[in-house]
Amino acid sequence: xxxxxxxxxxxxxxxxxxxxxxxxxxxxxxxxxxxxxxxxxxxxxxxxxxxxxxxxxxxxxxxxxxxxxxxxxxxxxxxxxxxxxxxxxxxxxxxxxxxxxxxxxxxxx
Numbered sequence: 001x002x003x004x005x006x007x008x009x010x011x012x013x014x015x016x017x018x019x020x021x022x023x024x025x026x027x028x029x030x031x032x033x034x035x036x037x038x039x040x041x042x043x044x045x046x047x048x049x050x051x052x053x054x055x056x057x058x059x060x061x062x063x064x065x066x067x068x069x070x071x072x073x074x075x076x077x078x079x080x081x082x083x084x085x086x087x088x089x090x091x092x093x094x095x096x097x098x099x100x101x102x103x104x105x106x107x108x109x
Contacts, residue, residue, distance in 0.1 A: 026102070033096075033103025037062065040090050041100075066107035076101035 037047040046061035065071055080097045083090070092100070 029099045030103050030106050033099035033101070036092070036096055036100050037103055040088060040092075044086075062104045063107050065104050071105075073098075073101040073105050076104055 034048060037045075038051060041047050041062070042051050044059050046063065048062075065076070077097050080092065080100060081094075
């Protein structure tokens with residue numbers, strides 16, 4: 001019986017630690033998304049509050065997109081996989097698309 005309790009305790013502790021283990025990866029994905037957004041999107045969109053000025057008529061800022069409840073990470077991924085014609089030919093991988101979507105949804109307006 002003692003072995004069973006020890007096993008249950010170890011499983012519970014392992015499960016409790018999972019969010020801690022995923023945090024650095026999520027932060028890295030978000031940071032990679034920011035780097036990609038600055039490279040590909042910043043000419044037309046405000047993607048970071050400390051970026052140089054965007055063009056005279058910027059499109060929706062990433063902060064506006066982040067604040068929009070109807071726009072989810074999944075919505076952003078779908079859009080980035082088949083972007084509008086004015087966007088540059090980015091040829092992003094699925095991972096890069098996911099990183100940009102995650103970055104956008106973590107921004108605070």
